[in-house]
Amino acid sequence: MTVREIARLAGVSVATVSRVSNGTGQVSEEMRRRVLDAIEKHGYRPDHLGRALAAGRHGALGLVFPGLSGPYFTELIQGFESEAVPSRSSVHILCTHLRSDSDAQVLEMGRRVDGVAVIGGTISDPALIRLAEMIPVVVVAGQGPGSVASVRAENMAAMTALTRHLLADHELRRLVFVGNPEGSPDVSQRWAGFQRAHHELGLEPPAAPIAVALQQADGVLAAEQVLRAEARPEGVVCANDETALGVLVGALGRGLRVPQDLVITGFDDAPVAALVTPALTTVRQPVRELAAEAARLILRAAGQRGTPAGSLVLPTELVLRRSCGCPDDPATGGS
Amino acid sequence: MTVREIARLAGVSVATVSRVSNGTGQVSEEMRRRVLDAIEKHGYRPDHLGRALAAGRHGALGLVFPGLSGPYFTELIQGFESEAVPSRSSVHILCTHLRSDSDAQVLEMGRRVDGVAVIGGTISDPALIRLAEMIPVVVVAGQGPGSVASVRAENMAAMTALTRHLLADHELRRLVFVGNPEGSPDVSQRWAGFQRAHHELGLEPPAAPIAVALQQADGVLAAEQVLRAEARPEGVVCANDETALGVLVGALGRGLRVPQDLVITGFDDAPVAALVTPALTTVRQPVRELAAEAARLILRAAGQRGTPAGSLVLPTELVLRRSCGCPDDPATGGS
DNA sequence: TTGAAAGCGATACCAT
DNA sequence: ATGGTATCGCTTTCAA
Numbered sequence: 184m185t186v187r188e189i190a191r192l193a194g195v196s197v198a199t200v201s202r203v204s205n206g207t208g209q210v211s212e213e214m215r216r217r218v219l220d221a222i223e224k225h226g227y228r229p230d231h232l233g234r235a236l237a238a239g240r241h242g243a244l245g246l247v248f249p250g251l252s253g254p255y256f257t258e259l260i261q262g263f264e265s266e267a268v269p270s271r272s273s274v275h276i277l278c279t280h281l282r283s284d285s286d287a288q289v290l291e292m293g294r295r296v297d298g299v300a301v302i303g304g305t306i307s308d309p310a311l312i313r314l315a316e317m318i319p320v321v322v323v324a325g326q327g328p329g330s331v332a333s334v335r336a337e338n339m340a341a342m343t344a345l346t347r348h349l350l351a352d353h354e355l356r357r358l359v360f361v362g363n364p365e366g367s368p369d370v371s372q373r374w375a376g377f378q379r380a381h382h383e384l385g386l387e388p389p390a391a392p393i394a395v396a397l398q399q400a401d402g403v404l405a406a407e408q409v410l411r412a413e414a415r416p417e418g419v420v421c422a423n424d425e426t427a428l429g430v431l432v433g434a435l436g437r438g439l440r441v442p443q444d445l446v447i448t449g450f451d452d453a454p455v456a457a458l459v460t461p462a463l464t465t466v467r468q469p470v471r472e473l474a475a476e477a478a479r480l481i482l483r484a485a486g487q488r489g490t491p492a493g494s495l496v497l498p499t500e501l502v503l504r505r506s507c508g509c510p511d512d513p514a515t516g517g518s
Numbered sequence: 519m520t521v522r523e524i525a526r527l528a529g530v531s532v533a534t535v536s537r538v539s540n541g542t543g544q545v546s547e548e549m550r551r552r553v554l555d556a557i558e559k560h561g562y563r564p565d566h567l568g569r570a571l572a573a574g575r576h577g578a579l580g581l582v583f584p585g586l587s588g589p590y591f592t593e594l595i596q597g598f599e600s601e602a603v604p605s606r607s608s609v610h611i612l613c614t615h616l617r618s619d620s621d622a623q624v625l626e627m628g629r630r631v632d633g634v635a636v637i638g639g640t641i642s643d644p645a646l647i648r649l650a651e652m653i654p655v656v657v658v659a660g661q662g663p664g665s666v667a668s669v670r671a672e673n674m675a676a677m678t679a680l681t682r683h684l685l686a687d688h689e690l691r692r693l694v695f696v697g698n699p700e701g702s703p704d705v706s707q708r709w710a711g712f713q714r715a716h717h718e719l720g721l722e723p724p725a726a727p728i729a730v731a732l733q734q735a736d737g738v739l740a741a742e743q744v745l746r747a748e749a750r751p752e753g754v755v756c757a758n759d760e761t762a763l764g765v766l767v768g769a770l771g772r773g774l775r776v777p778q779d780l781v782i783t784g785f786d787d788a789p790v791a792a793l794v795t796p797a798l799t800t801v802r803q804p805v806r807e808l809a810a811e812a813a814r815l816i817l818r819a820a821g822q823r824g825t826p827a828g829s830l831v832l833p834t835e836l837v838l839r840r841s842c843g844c845p846d847d848p849a850t851g852g853s
Numbered sequence: 854t855t856g857a858a859a860g861c862g863a864t865a866c867c868a869t
Numbered sequence: 870a871t872g873g874t875a876t877c878g879c880t881t882t883c884a885a
Contacts (some may be wrong), residue, residue, distance in 0.1 A: 436795025
């Protein structure tokens with residue numbers, strides 16, 4: 184079924200069929216009925232490729248991420264989709280999982296979509312710049328080079344406040360940081376906030392983080408490393424909730440009590456953070472909103488054939504629960 | 519830059535440009551050089567839409583899943599991509615998260631891709647059948663209606679063996695099953711295997727499962743429910759590793775010892791399962807391979823403009839670790 | 854209001 | 870070996 188066939192069957196021109204099926208232009212009621220009948224009868228739906236070629240738009244958005252597992256990325260995908268779907272755009276994904284040819288693959292993707300959101304730290308800056316020259320690009324959870332737009336959460340201040348809370352309010356001293364600052368801009372900023380809080384209080388932060396990836400398994404490995412040390416730390420500040428849960432299960436599995444023997448904190452406020460025992464102290468981050476905002480910026484720019492502008496920073500919120508030694512707060516604690 | 523422009527600049531016809539850029543047909547060295555120079559000089563890359571329209575193929579594959587979080591889906595995406603990318607196909611995704619209009623959205627996707635993999639239990643059978651009439655479709659982790667092809671793991675036998683192990687070898691009696699059989703074909707089969715093992719041994723399984731979703735948070739909720747009961751079960755058989763970890767952290771957080779006070783088992787053998795303390799007894803399932811196989815079936819069928827055939831069942835493997843009461847086995851235990 | 858025809862960008866057949 | 874041209878399916882301008 185093509186426009187031409189429908190046109191022939193309805194005894195009208197293809198132009199009229201197009202007008203009817205798009206609701207554009209003026210068509211007499213008589214013609215409209217004839218065309219709609221034919222469309223209905225033969226189950227015609229305009230071909231996406233033909234339409235896209237004529238319109239010069241793909242009707243698709245790209246999402247590029249490293250391919251790490253976990254709730255974070257699922258939230259991200261869903262937030263992105265929640266904006267793309269209503270705009271009748273499909274979502275293309277690309278997991279670079281840090282392959283060597285990921286730059287090339289991202290550029291290839293750039294030729295199949297109307298715009299791309301790239302998670303910070305997944306591809307090289309030159310590739311990002313070249314991509315931004317062809318289509319609208321927004322960096323999510325990171326900062327683009329030059330004038331590439333970005334959307335991220337407030338990491339630094341939140342992590343500084345959290346660390347300060349542990350150092351000042353709970354009077355903890357030996358803290359460690361779990362996460363690899365090289366791995367992503369987010370972690371890098373959180374590590375910086377962790378260090379800053381120490382400096383502000385005249386304390387010396389640890390020389391280096393425990394550099395592991397962001398999955399739960401990595402948290403378990405970190406716990407092994409931390410709890411084996413002769414001078415066990417008093418608190419473990421994790422780059423995200425998943426690793427924090429890994430550390431938690433590692434600590435509990437060894438018979439340690441949290442927070443009495445060891446304080447643990449996360450970042451993200453994943454659904455499970457409020458439910459575990461002890462509930463996890465963390466920082467709430469609007470992940471879905473981050474991705475949705477990126478999609479909106481891209482769609483707007485694509486509509487105007489322009490370039491998305493600006494650098495958006497969404498607020499985060501400290502969530503104090505039991506795992507840092509605070510009393511349980513029913514308001515933030517659960518369900 | 520279009521074929522026509524390059525043709526004009528190189529002083530040849532568009533046909534020759536096409537031949538050169540595709541490496542098809544015979545072209546003299548002289549012409550080839552002229553064309554390649556022009557292409558190089560102006561950075562020409564054939565437009566994907568034009569090419570797709572002419573070829574009548576989208577160069578894209580679809581992946582439809584409910585949108586649950588977790589390592590399972592990331593593995594799935596990556597396995598799918600690992601086959602799609604080498605075939606120069608991009609990957610479209612659709613998270614239905616069980617929306618009411620997901621059938622319509624999947625059918626819409628069917629008009630933008632060359633084939634689709636649908637995770638079992640995400641859309642209705644009629645929609646699946648209509649989709650399969652337009653393009654190659656493979657159901658992953660489930661069974662399609664009628665002749666729709668499918669790829670899944672062996673759930674039933676594995677779960678029967680696991681449950682039998684708990685009942686016979688560890689002489690446990692009061693077991694509960696955590697997972698919602700209505701939610702997915704996988705869970706349904708695992709619940710059936712759990713029941714079957716009981717029946718085979720002349721025991722009465724619990725009347726109903728603890729029907730929660732498949733995320734870690736749901737496992738924590740299930741733990742709360744289970745451990746509150748007056749007659750605490752001896753073992754908790756979970757539909758996947760994520761919920762098992764939720765139950766584990768819930769149990770440990772309440773001061774229970776695993777496996778002495780409570781036995782816990784999972785399903786999937788996620789990376790973290792081997793690392794937690796105690797290491798998690800589970801069933802290994804080739805998730806990436808499942809998705810890769812689905813992609814291969816789809817690509818092959820799309821290439822021949824046929825319909826993917828058959829119903830593939832990949833083997834699973836029981837992995838006994840400490841959480842069920844077995845001694846730690848260095849061979850399956852870690853890293 | 855309606856229709857004829859010119860694109861959109863690339864491929865491939867059929868002559869030459 | 871090379872070029873002209875029809876074709877893929879749809880949209881849109883321009884006439885009528």
